[in-house]
Amino acid sequence: MSGTFSIGRLAKRTQVSIETIRFYERKGLLPEPERRASGYRQYNDNAVGRLVFIRHGKELGFSLAEISDLLTLRVDPHTTCADVKLRTDTKISSVREKVRSLQKIEQALINLSAACRGLGPTSECPILEALETVGEA
Amino acid sequence: MSGTFSIGRLAKRTQVSIETIRFYERKGLLPEPERRASGYRQYNDNAVGRLVFIRHGKELGFSLAEISDLLTLRVDPHTTCADVKLRTDTKISSVREKVRSLQKIEQALINLSAACRGLGPTSECPILEALETVGEA
DNA sequence: ATATAGTCTGGACTATGGTACAGAGTCAAG
DNA sequence: CTTGACTCTGTACCATAGTCCAGACTATAT
Structure with missing residues (x-):
């Protein structure tokens, strides 16, 4: 219902900063908008949808490149829902891979911490010793 | 037992590239080594220990800044083992926080994927629809 | 002696995702 | 009509963790 509006309004509606909106435009994630006679960018609700799409994608851990990819799929008549599902x-x-890797790291850190009673000088700290030790495990 | 050696040997022993070794030196993670008359860097086993320390720290998810911090703690007589344990x-x-966050993302992605039967055009894809929807949840 | 391999410095460049100006022009309210 | 808020472009810069290059010099083996 809002017709057209400026970049500042778009920023407020989407919680994305003006600079970032222009940055996305440069990156091709947002199409170049119409301009007023003054050169001011003029947006409509499509831009809101698109920016929200980007924001949600980021929240789900998609990179800007991946989001760009999804945005392209969305309008390409030759791709299907299955392509999107595959991605x-x-x-x-x-994401699962990353979780597993972090859990390994967590366990290693827990082991290190458990080995250290937190007493004495750093010269006797088992954590630091372990970090400096060459061998595996 | 190896006395001193060049940056190339150090690189091989530690599995860290020559460029990266020099980069760590610039960043202050490695002390400036002795030089030969020719200007060639000359290392000893201390450098191996230190580089291995850095490598292990990275494997445990510490940033270079954090590793630098730990390296400083290690030689500062005023800090204790407890400081290291705290870090x-x-x-x-x-790390746990990051795992939780990724697991939330994973669940959201699973929900999206489950909603999509992988049939039909992208215009009817529930994943893309969900990404574009403004409301929460 | 010479060929090949190794090393030196300094700076540019990569990728990711922005942020921060300066200096000029524009819009809207009073 | 003036003032303050807004927007424009272009460029530089931030952090992170390197990577690569040119052009010069050095080390080592044969």
Whole structure:
């Protein structure tokens, strides 16, 4: 219902800063908008949808490149829902991978911390010793 | 037992590239080594220990800044083992936080994927629809 | 002696995702 | 009509963690 509006309004509506909106435009994530005679960018509700799409994608851990990819799929008549689902499933795998890796790190850190009673000088700290030790495990 | 050696040997022993070794030196993570008359850097086993320390720290998810911090603690006589343990425990918390966040993302992606049967054109894809929807949840 | 391999410095460049100006022009309210 | 808020372009800069290059010099083996 809002017709057209400036970049400042778009920023407020989407919680994305003006600079970032222009940055997305430069990156091709947002199409170049219409301009007023003065050169001011003029947006409509499509731009809101698109920016919200980008914001949600980021919240789901998609990179800007991946989001750009999804945005392209969205308008390409030759791609199907299955393509989108595939990318989503691939992303799920990579997120799981990252979780597993972090859990390994967590366990290693827990082991280190447990080995240290927190007493004495750093010269006797088992954490630092372990970090400096060459061998595996 | 190896006395001194060049940056190339150090690189091979530690599995860290020559460029990266020089980069760490610039960043203050490695002390400036002795030089030969020719200007060639000359290392000893201390450098191996230090580089291995950095490598292990990175494998545990510490940033170079954090590693630099730990390296400083290691030689500062005013800090104790407890300081190191504290940093380690803080790191454990932040890793756990990251895991939780990724698991939330994973679940959201799974929900999206489940909503999509992978049929039809992108214009009817529930994943893309969800991404563009403004409302929460 | 010479060929090949290694090393030196300094700076540019990569990717990611923005942020921060300066200096000029424009819009809207009083 | 003036004032303050807004927007424009272009460029530089931030952090992170490197990577690569040119052009010069050095080390080592044969």
